[in-house]
Amino acid sequence: MSDTVIKDDEVDIVIAALRSDLTSFMEDWRIIFSRFHLIIVKDPELSEDLKIPDGFNHDVYSKSDIERRVGSASTSVLFSGYSCRYFGYLMSRKKYIVSIDDDCVPARDDKGRLVDAAAQHIWNLTAPATPFFFNTLYDPYCEGADFVRGYPFSLRNGVTCALSCGLWLNLADLDAPTQALKPEMRNSRYVDAVLTVPARTMMPLSGINVAFDREVIGPALFPGLRLGGEGKLRWETVEDIFSGMCAKVVCDHLGLGVKSGLPYVWRQESGDAVESLKKEWEGVKLMEEVVPFFQSVRLLRSAVTAEDCVLEIAKMVKEQLGPSDRVFTRAADAMVEWIKLWKAVASESSTSAA
Amino acid sequence: MSDTVIKDDEVDIVIAALRSDLTSFMEDWRIIFSRFHLIIVKDPELSEDLKIPDGFNHDVYSKSDIERRVGSASTSVLFSGYSCRYFGYLMSRKKYIVSIDDDCVPARDDKGRLVDAAAQHIWNLTAPATPFFFNTLYDPYCEGADFVRGYPFSLRNGVTCALSCGLWLNLADLDAPTQALKPEMRNSRYVDAVLTVPARTMMPLSGINVAFDREVIGPALFPGLRLGGEGKLRWETVEDIFSGMCAKVVCDHLGLGVKSGLPYVWRQESGDAVESLKKEWEGVKLMEEVVPFFQSVRLLRSAVTAEDCVLEIAKMVKEQLGPSDRVFTRAADAMVEWIKLWKAVASESSTSAA
Numbered sequence: 001m002s003d004t005v006i007k008d009d010e011v012d013i014v015i016a017a018l019r020s021d022l023t024s025f026m027e028d029w030r031i032i033f034s035r036f037h038l039i040i041v042k043d044p045e046l047s048e049d050l051k052i053p054d055g056f057n058h059d060v061y062s063k064s065d066i067e068r069r070v071g072s073a074s075t076s077v078l079f080s081g082y083s084c085r086y087f088g089y090l091m092s093r094k095k096y097i098v099s100i101d102d103d104c105v106p107a108r109d110d111k112g113r114l115v116d117a118a119a120q121h122i123w124n125l126t127a128p129a130t131p132f133f134f135n136t137l138y139d140p141y142c143e144g145a146d147f148v149r150g151y152p153f154s155l156r157n158g159v160t161c162a163l164s165c166g167l168w169l170n171l172a173d174l175d176a177p178t179q180a181l182k183p184e185m186r187n188s189r190y191v192d193a194v195l196t197v198p199a200r201t202m203m204p205l206s207g208i209n210v211a212f213d214r215e216v217i218g219p220a221l222f223p224g225l226r227l228g229g230e231g232k233l234r235w236e237t238v239e240d241i242f243s244g245m246c247a248k249v250v251c252d253h254l255g256l257g258v259k260s261g262l263p264y265v266w267r268q269e270s271g272d273a274v275e276s277l278k279k280e281w282e283g284v285k286l287m288e289e290v291v292p293f294f295q296s297v298r299l300l301r302s303a304v305t306a307e308d309c310v311l312e313i314a315k316m317v318k319e320q321l322g323p324s325d326r327v328f329t330r331a332a333d334a335m336v337e338w339i340k341l342w343k344a345v346a347s348e349s350s351t352s353a354a
Numbered sequence: 355m356s357d358t359v360i361k362d363d364e365v366d367i368v369i370a371a372l373r374s375d376l377t378s379f380m381e382d383w384r385i386i387f388s389r390f391h392l393i394i395v396k397d398p399e400l401s402e403d404l405k406i407p408d409g410f411n412h413d414v415y416s417k418s419d420i421e422r423r424v425g426s427a428s429t430s431v432l433f434s435g436y437s438c439r440y441f442g443y444l445m446s447r448k449k450y451i452v453s454i455d456d457d458c459v460p461a462r463d464d465k466g467r468l469v470d471a472a473a474q475h476i477w478n479l480t481a482p483a484t485p486f487f488f489n490t491l492y493d494p495y496c497e498g499a500d501f502v503r504g505y506p507f508s509l510r511n512g513v514t515c516a517l518s519c520g521l522w523l524n525l526a527d528l529d530a531p532t533q534a535l536k537p538e539m540r541n542s543r544y545v546d547a548v549l550t551v552p553a554r555t556m557m558p559l560s561g562i563n564v565a566f567d568r569e570v571i572g573p574a575l576f577p578g579l580r581l582g583g584e585g586k587l588r589w590e591t592v593e594d595i596f597s598g599m600c601a602k603v604v605c606d607h608l609g610l611g612v613k614s615g616l617p618y619v620w621r622q623e624s625g626d627a628v629e630s631l632k633k634e635w636e637g638v639k640l641m642e643e644v645v646p647f648f649q650s651v652r653l654l655r656s657a658v659t660a661e662d663c664v665l666e667i668a669k670m671v672k673e674q675l676g677p678s679d680r681v682f683t684r685a686a687d688a689m690v691e692w693i694k695l696w697k698a699v700a701s702e703s704s705t706s707a708a
Binding site: 135146147154172202244287 | 464487488489490491492498499500501502503504505506507508509519521526527528529532536539540541542543544545546547549551552553554555556557558559560588589592595598614638641642645
C-alpha cells in the first residue's frame with residue numbers, strides 16, 4: 001500500500017469558464033472547492049467580465065494574460081473554448097490538478113449523500129493503480145475490498161496512479177449522433193466502483209471530470225486535436241479524447257496507472273444535439289483512425305519523461321496520420337508547441353524559485 | 355446489437371455437490387433454477403447419498419457414472435472435489451452452462467430485490483462484448499446506457515460474449531492468507547455494473563458463479579491444475595483460476611469476449627482460513643509463474659477451435675512451466691486428457707444424434 005498523502009495545498013482546481021456568470025456553479029461547489037486554490041481560465045472568446053462569488057482563493061487568467069504568456073497566435077490555436085483550461089494546467093505550480101466542467105454540479109451517491117468529487121479524485125491518485133492484472137472486485141485498496149484469490153502477490157503493491165477519470169450522472173458524455181438519437185436518455189446508474197484501466201487498453205478519456213498528477217503526466221494533457229467546426233458544447237469536441245489516449249499510452253510506457261469510475265458529477269442540460277449533428281461528424285470519423293493509431297504506438301526506451309513521450313508521439317502523428325487529414329498535422333504541431341511552452345514555464349519557475 | 359436469443363432449454367445449470375444434503379441450497383434457488391434443466395455432479399469422494407428436493411428437472415452423476423465414462427484413474431485425477439463440476443460440463447448437451455457453488459444463495463441487489471443470477475448471466479451472454487476499447491460507462495448495451503463520446507463506431511457492434519463471470523457478496527473470493535489476515539472482512543459493496551474484460555488483460559476467473567457458451571469455449575474450462583494438498587474449500591483451490599486464464603487467452607485468440615461483474619451471489623460462511631493457511635501456500639506461489647506465463651502466450655493462427663488452443667497451450671505449459679514444478683506437468687497431461695474426453699463425448703453424441 002502506498003504512503004502517499006496529498007495535502008490540500010498540493011492541489012489546484014482548474015475551471016474553464018465558458019460562460020461569464022460562475023455564481024451558481026461556484027456556490028454549488030463551495031463546500032467542496034473552498035479548501036483548495038482555484039485557477040479559473042476565461043475562454044479568450046468570451047467577452048463579458050466573469051462573475052465570481054467571494055470567499056474563494058483563486059487566480060483568474062483571461063485573454064490578455066494568455067496572450068502575454070504565449071503570444072496572440074498560440075492563444076487562439078491552443079487555448080480557445082474548452083481548451084482554455086489547458087492554460088491553467090500550464091500555469092499551475094501544484095503537483096495535482098482537479099478539473100471539472102462549468103456545467104456540472106456535485107452529484108449525490110446511491111444513498112443520497114453529496115459526493116465530494118475532489119476528495120474521491122485525491123483518493124484515487126493516492127492509492128496505487130493495478131494495470132497489470134485485473135481485480136474482479138474493482139479497487140482492491142478501498143475500504144472493505146482486497147485482492148481476489150489468484151491475484152499474484154508480486155503485483156499487489158501496484159504502481160503510482162497518475163490520472164483519475166470521473167463519470168457523469170444525468171447527461172452522460174455521449175457524442176452528438178448518439179445524443180441526437182436518444183434525446184431523452186439520461187444516465188441514472190450509479191456504479192459504486194473505481195477500477196484501473198488495464199495496461200495497453202485504450203479508453204475515451206473525458207475532460208469533464210478529471211484529476212491528475214501534474215508533475216508526472218501534465219505534459220501529456222494538452223490541446224491538440226481541434227476540429228474545424230468546433231463549438232462550445234462537449235459533444236462538438238474531441239481534444240480531450242485525443243490527448244487522453246496519448247496520456248494513456250504515456251502512462252503505460254512510464255509504468256503509471258489510470259483509473260476510471262468514481263467520482264460522479266451531475267451534468268446539467270445544455271445545447272441541442274440535433275443542431276450539433278448538422279454541424280459535423282468530423283470528430284466521430286476521426287476516431288476511426290485515432291484509436292487504431294494509439295493502439296499501435298510503442299515508444300522508445302529513451303523516452304523517460306512525459307515530455308519525451310509526447311514529442312515522440314507528435315512525430316508519429318505527423319508521419320502516420322498527417323497524410324490522411326490536415327487536422328492531424330495541426331495536432332502534431334500543437335503538441336510540439338505545447339511541450340515548448342511547458343518546458344519554458346517549468347524552467348522559468350525553477351529559476352524564480354532558485 | 356446482437357440478435358441472440360437464449361431459450362431456457364438451451365441452458366444447463368451445473369451444480370457440484372460437495373455435501374450430501376442439497377435441500378436448503380435447492381430451495382433457496384428454486385424460483386430461479388426450476389425453469390432450467392439441472393446437472394448435479396456428486397463429488398466422487400462424498401460417500402453419503404444426495405438429498406435433492408422434488409420438483410426439479412435434473413440428472414445426477416455420481417462416482418460410478420463418472421468411472422463408467424472415464425475410467426477410475428481419470429475420475430480421481432480430473433473430477434474430485436470442486437472439479438467434479440467439469441464432468442457436468444462434459445456431459446451437457448446444451449449450448450450454455452450456468453454453474454454456481456453449493457455454498458451460495460441468491461443475493462439481493464442494492465434496492466433489496468432478489469437477483470436472478472441465471473437471467474443476468476444469460477443477458478451477459480446474449481449482449482455482445484467489447485474487448486477492443488474500454489467503455490467508461492460499462493456495458494453499453496444495458497438499459498439506459500450507450501457508448502461514450504470517442505468510442506469508434508466501427509467497434510460498436512462488439513463480439514460474441516463467450517464467458518460471464520459473476521461476483522460474490524458477503525464472503526468474497528479471497529485466498530487463504532488474505533481471509534486469514536482479515537477474518538472479519540465481508541464484501542458489502544454492490545457494484546451495479548457489467549464490463550468486458552479488455553483483450554489481452556488477464557484476470558482471476560472464479561468458478562463460484564460463472565456461465566459460458568459451452569459450444570465455443572467449453573473445452574477451455576477444464577480441471578487442470580490440482581494442488582497437492584487441495585481440500586474442499588474454494589481458497590484451497592486454483593483449478594478455476596488456471597483454466598480461467600487459459601479460457602481468457604483462448605477467447606482473445608478467437609475474438610470472443612469475457613465479461614465480469616453482475617450477477618452477485620451471496621456466499622455463506624464456511625471453513626477456517628487459518629487452518630487452510632497452515633496447510634499450504636502452494637496455490638499462491640504458483641500464481642507468480644502462472645500469470646506471466648498466460649500473459650505471454652500467443653497462439654498460432656492454425657488454432658481455430660478451443661480444442662486446438664487448449665492442446666497448444668498444454669504443450670507450452672509442459673515445456674515452459676513443467677521444469678519448475680511437477681504440478682504443471684500433471685496439469686498439461688490433464689489438459690490433453692480432457693480434450694481427448696471432450697472430443698470422444700462430442701463424437702458419440704453426434705453419432706447418436708445422427
